[in-house]
Amino acid sequence: MDKKNIVILGSTGSIGKSALDVIGKHSERFRVRALAANSNVDLIEEQYHRFLPDYICLVDKKAASELKSRLSSNNVTIFAGEEELIKLASIENADLILNAVVGAAGLRVSLETLKFGRELALANKESLVVGGPLFARLCEKTGAQVLPIDSEHSAIWQAKLAGREEEIRSLILTSSGGPFRTLEADKFDAITVEQALDHPTWKMGPKISIDSATLANKGLEVIEAAILFSMPIDKIKVVVHPQSIIHSMVEFVDSSVIAQLSVPDMRLPISYALFYPERVESDFGKIDWTKLPPLTFEEPDFDRFPALKTAFEVAGTGGTAPALFNASNEVAVEAFLSKKIKFVEIFGIIRSTIEEIDIVNDPDLDQIIDADRQAREFAGKMTEKLAC
Numbered sequence: 001m002d003k004k005n006i007v008i009l010g011s012t013g014s015i016g017k018s019a020l021d022v023i024g025k026h027s028e029r030f031r032v033r034a035l036a037a038n039s040n041v042d043l044i045e046e047q048y049h050r051f052l053p054d055y056i057c058l059v060d061k062k063a064a065s066e067l068k069s070r071l072s073s074n075n076v077t078i079f080a081g082e083e084e085l086i087k088l089a090s091i092e093n094a095d096l097i098l099n100a101v102v103g104a105a106g107l108r109v110s111l112e113t114l115k116f117g118r119e120l121a122l123a124n125k126e127s128l129v130v131g132g133p134l135f136a137r138l139c140e141k142t143g144a145q146v147l148p149i150d151s152e153h154s155a156i157w158q159a160k161l162a163g164r165e166e167e168i169r170s171l172i173l174t175s176s177g178g179p180f181r182t183l184e185a186d187k188f189d190a191i192t193v194e195q196a197l198d199h200p201t202w203k204m205g206p207k208i209s210i211d212s213a214t215l216a217n218k219g220l221e222v223i224e225a226a227i228l229f230s231m232p233i234d235k236i237k238v239v240v241h242p243q244s245i246i247h248s249m250v251e252f253v254d255s256s257v258i259a260q261l262s263v264p265d266m267r268l269p270i271s272y273a274l275f276y277p278e279r280v281e282s283d284f285g286k287i288d289w290t291k292l293p294p295l296t297f298e299e300p301d302f303d304r305f306p307a308l309k310t311a312f313e314v315a316g317t318g319g320t321a322p323a324l325f326n327a328s329n330e331v332a333v334e335a336f337l338s339k340k341i342k343f344v345e346i347f348g349i350i351r352s353t354i355e356e357i358d359i360v361n362d363p364d365l366d367q368i369i370d371a372d373r374q375a376r377e378f379a380g381k382m383t384e385k386l387a388c
Ligand SMILES: NC(=O)c1ccc[n+]([C@@H]2O[C@H](COP(=O)([O-])OP(=O)(O)OC[C@H]3O[C@@H](n4cnc5c(N)ncnc54)[C@H](OP(=O)(O)O)[C@@H]3O)[C@@H](O)[C@H]2O)c1
Pocket: 009, 010, 011, 012, 013, 014, 015, 016, 036, 037, 038, 039, 040, 041, 059, 085, 100, 101, 102, 103, 105, 123, 124, 125, 126, 149, 150, 151, 202, 203, 204, 205, 206, 207, 208, 266
């Protein structure tokens, strides 16, 4: 069997490392053509020696030049900077691009992948949220396919196979509820970065951990589901399921609900996307049924977690509204991680940005990039004021 040639963008992050773990266990099936990250020279050098890619890109130019000197006697082409990252989507003999970059920085390389008609295994939900209108057009034009890696969307992708499109009543996204699921509203003001990073069921990178604590991550996933599965927003529901065993569900018109379950392990949805349409033998996330905790379900609390409510509104509005949501959230999360603003202030920054900036319907790429820039500027000013 021919090996599948893979490009991993964000290879030094939580998803990137899990993807390389899967690939390392199936070296007879995959070949790593290229790796990319921002600036982690040590780890990407280690990954080079293990997987021998033909190309590496580091977006941070200083880091790239350090890597060049370390690997000068090796047969690898090293790219530097954001423009060169985009080139990795079109290198010859690449079958699948796995985008695990964090934030809207992953947008242009996602679009380039689709432009070349290649499979896009997508962890970088922000690029779909921001560039949604363009994703659909490009997929239609080139026949490219988006294979979701987010566990919820992977679950829905699998569950949907149980019926016909017109038989779907709703998509039900599960949410762990994050570390503050049971915290009283009057205690939100004192939430620290360390508490917010301590997710109860998943170990992830810092940005998505904060997003999971505010439920902005669930909000991004609601928007992602609406775009990915072309589903009207009133057919998308969120249910809090603290054990994170059911990763999401599809309800059909006869009230049957099909769910996908596993112990939380991102290597399972990553494998599903990498091997699709095949399933292969593996124990990632295997359930021991007699040891499972009771599975419980709750309504999400839109009052304590208003970013989720805003995300539903934004998904319904469409156009550049999701780009505004995403950009203001990225700015606010970064400010919170640098301890410039409070946890609760993230919500107000997102809300005010969406209310302040004009929304463009049916935008092109320039209009999306402009919306992203305006939102970052506005949210940046708000964080500066709050930090004083
Ligand atoms: N972690 C999870 O379980 C999980 C689950 C579902 C979806 N996701 C999504 O997957 C994506 C990655 O999440 P993560 O948790 O793996 O994040 P992470 O651990 O913070 O890793 C981010 C990766 O992106 C690279 N990167 C950062 N800025 C970049 C830039 N401007 N250009 C190119 N590369 C850049 C980082 O490189 P350096 O190491 O050099 O900084 C690193 O390799 C996010 O969109 C997240 O929402 C994650």
